[in-house]
Amino acid sequence: MTATPLATRLRAFSGPTIFTEMTLLAQRTGAANLGQGFPDGDGPPAMLAAARAAIDGGMNQYPPANGLAVLRAAIAERRRADHGVAYDPEREVVVTAGATEAIAAALIGLCDPGDEVIVFDPLYDSYAACLAMAGATAVPVPLEFDGTRFTFDPDRLRAAVGPRTRLVLLNSPHNPTGTVFDRAELAHVAGVCRDHDLVAVTDEVYEYLTYDGVTHVPLAGLPGMRERTLTISSAGKTFSATGWKVGWACGPAPLVEAVRTVKQFLTFGTGTPLQAGVAHALTHCADWVGELRDSLQRRRDLLVKGLTAAGARTYPAQGTYFVQLDSRSFGFADGVEFCRALPHDAGVVAIPSVALYADKEAGRHLVRFAFCKSEELLTTAVDRLGRYAATRRTAG
Template identity: 75%
Template sequence: MTDAFIAARLREYAGPTIFSEMTALAQETGAANLGQGFPDSDGPPELLDAARDAIARGMNQYPPAIGLPALRGAIAARRADDHGVSYDPDHEIVVTAGATEAIAAALIGLCDPGDEVIVFDPLYDSYSACLAMAQVRRVPVLLEYDGTRFAFDPDALRRAVGPRTKVLLLNTPHNPTGKVFDEAELELIARLCVEHDLIAVTDEVYEYLVYDRVRHLSLAALPGMRERVLSISSAGKTFSSTGWKVGWACGPARLVGTVRTVKQYLTFGTGTPLQAAVAVALTDCMPWVEELRASLERRRDLLVAGLRAGGITTYPSHGTYFVQMDARSFGSEDGQALCRALVTEAGVAAIPSVALYDDKAAGRHLVRLAFCKDEDLLSRAARRLAGHARAARPL
């Protein structure tokens, strides 16, 4: 695509994403794909059966623009049970085409051109594109590894707030670092939001996929925050159905109304039978989700153990599908170059984390691996990576 056919603010986003690029390379070469974050297996049988049943019952036309009532009710019940936050399903919940649409609609609807949005760096790639569409400026706050975990400098966060700051965009559990923001960090974020009258948009799509007895806390559940937080999640990660693109946003009517206004002119409404099935899953399939969480924790441990046995440095991941490894274990400072080499030389596809960093120097040496894969594939990939790392290191 040439510059002549795309707006200047979106030129840097033209062409395929790094995820599409690495997945295509994996398919071309037969490499083990630990790049794009999608699971190898389907969601719970009850979810799939409910979708087939909904199709058979004729639920194949437009849903209400705000989502099926049954799904909105199930989302409200889930948020109340899991986070202690009550929402009116008729006015404070909207169903979207995945969490990505909810985030895009929120940023486009809440911000005026020239406003500023605080983000934590690294950030999932769609955030930057959505901010560009909204014509707002992103203000990154770096997450740095402090020897035990990825953390941010509280003073850096305070300095990030300016007269044009409108929104703080928070992803927890965090992709790609695997960080789960703790209560003290969330309390600081909450205080800043209240002090500066900021709106918080929280991407919580990995809310149930947390490990090591770490607990995910929703920012909206903190005192004084319900009325200024738009909480976003989806069925894709929770029920291993990433292709369904059924997401939602919960919050006070004034914020949810903004998302509704924008999304009705984006997709209006999608996936009627899939929405019906997700309503069933949120009600009946949470034990399956706990089994998924435990399985992912085992798979993370399997991959990490295999990498460390080969002398590869990895970083703690307490949530999501992902763990980061250090390219310097392969004798390279350049994670992007390493990822391109690994596809053909080690038969493993990965994502260079630098693609998700605003501060390119901070992420240059990091590589993101997805562990939401079959255990045999993870074991095979770990052996290949360990062997490649050993061969790359000087004797």
């Protein structure tokens, strides 16, 4: 046997992810973990009760391959009510094992080996691995800070299209930059898709977690885009239940069928009673989600205020769980070096954003902090970072 039996196309992804590495480091050091994006608290009590009732009611066997009918109906109704985009729950909605499976199944199901996929850099780490599984190649378009927020150059987006381009993979609200693409930016994406007959796959898992009055606009709602867009979301972020792994994809029947074809040979189905709980939450827990959004905005502000007081440069976060920081504020040109020193020296864990960049130099100095934690933990973290910054200034 060769030194590693892992397929060549996946060798770049072997070993633990940076999220696993930093979480283990937090556990070993007792540091305040602002690294991996999972909340400290549970989701809405009514959702948890509905899942328990489903377990007690005998909903413990395989669900239908495309998901419980009640959940598909709830998903379709939320898309119609919240975004004005209607889907047939029988043919145009499929439930998946989280958004991650939906993205993987979409890329595997829609791309042939050698196809190219336009992505926005930085990109969530699973995208590159899923593209490798599909045998497709990522063509990155950089998101760059324009003095106000991270955005892209429309000319660079158009220039990224080539003869093998199959689709555009878009994440908004965007992890890790916190950008929520506005209607003008989405119009550029839509124009490229229409002009070149491309499919769009959109990762919208933070769709309800936007701040300061910023509104999430689904790409599928723009003219000519419903028929070529596969919209992906999940319950994990919306209802603070990341461990449930209940996601979904909505779109025209041929695109949804491509996802269903792949996912039936991956997981087939996921968490029947959890699907029932999510269906209840989508139907009855909108107020809870609004309170979560308001709470997250307060916690974002607490973190940013503390980081700024420590002398750090931060970047605006219009949505998601995350604030980015410039590690050079603490005297580190390299964010990885900073993040590996921080647990030992300051008692705080963060994620080096470079792990999510194709262009490593562009992300070298950026660090991502999660604010989906308790105010107590955030206060502890900013106090520690303030003392750490003061110590470094004194030492310098």
